[in-house]
Amino acid sequence: xxxxxxxxxxxxxxxxxxxxxxxxxxxxxxxxxxxxxxxxxxxxxxxxxxxxxxxxxxxxxxxxxxxxxxxxxxxxxxxxxxxxxxxxxxxxxxxxxxxxxxxxxxxxxxxxxxxxxxxxxxxxxxxxxxxxxxxxxxxxxxxxxxxxxxxxxxxxxxxxxxxxxxxxxxxxxxxxxx
Numbered sequence: 001x002x003x004x005x006x007x008x009x010x011x012x013x014x015x016x017x018x019x020x021x022x023x024x025x026x027x028x029x030x031x032x033x034x035x036x037x038x039x040x041x042x043x044x045x046x047x048x049x050x051x052x053x054x055x056x057x058x059x060x061x062x063x064x065x066x067x068x069x070x071x072x073x074x075x076x077x078x079x080x081x082x083x084x085x086x087x088x089x090x091x092x093x094x095x096x097x098x099x100x101x102x103x104x105x106x107x108x109x110x111x112x113x114x115x116x117x118x119x120x121x122x123x124x125x126x127x128x129x130x131x132x133x134x135x136x137x138x139x140x141x142x143x144x145x146x147x148x149x150x151x152x153x154x155x156x157x158x159x160x161x162x163x164x165x166x167x168x169x170x171x172x173x174x175x176x177x178x
Contacts, residue, residue: 024154025125028161033143034168036119036126038085041168042077042142044122046157050146052093052115053129056136060114062089071114076137087116093132120149123165127152 033044035055056076063070069089074082094110113132120129120143129149136142150157158164 024156025123026156026158026161026164027122027150027153028164029157029159030141030162031122031145031165032163032167033145034121034170035143036121036170037087038075040075040077043140044143044145045139045141046145046150046155048147048150048157050144051148052095052146053131053149054113054134054136054144054146055118055131056139056142057133058135058137059084060133062114071116071133073133075142076135077142087118090115090117090130095132095134120145121168121170122153124169125153125165126170 027046029046031044031046032041034041057073058076060071060073063072065086070086071089072084072086074084093113093115095113096110097108111134113134115130115132117128118131120127120131122145127149129145129152131143131149136144145153
């Protein structure tokens with residue numbers, strides 16, 4: 001009989017955590033993402049171990065426009081358009097190099113990558129996230145969504161699921177992206 005009050009107190013202790021989890025959207029390890037700015041749908045890998053998001057791009061060049069730094073690039077995706085995209089440079093990200101990617105002679109343990117802001121839709125949620133640009137054509141997924149972007153999506157990732165959110169279905173108004 002004495003265990004019932006303890007069990008009740010324990011359940012009450014868990015309630016705040018459950019309500020926080022109820023506000024989250026469950027996504028799978030892989031999801032379809034609509035790149036609203038580029039009218040392109042891609043498969044994405046959700047990676048809680050990565051901090052930043054990465055988009056597959058090639059021929060990445062920085063240039064000046066009206067005194068600001070911009071980036072011109074092509075999407076490195078099989079069915080992507082053949083014309084370049086131009087976006088303002090948000091910042092430069094320093095990405096840690098993996099052991100196999102490290103050259104002791106260079107003495108650099110990181111790679112500098114340009115970062116842009118991009119409107120992305122997963123399921124019915126549209127958010128503007130920061131993505132760094134790098135050639136991911138050797139990888140299965142052209143878009144990797146890291147923990148900072150997952151926070152913006154208020155996401156819980158269940159690695160046992162794939163494409164849990166279904167096809168993207170967001171309104172195209174990027175102003176609604178938080």
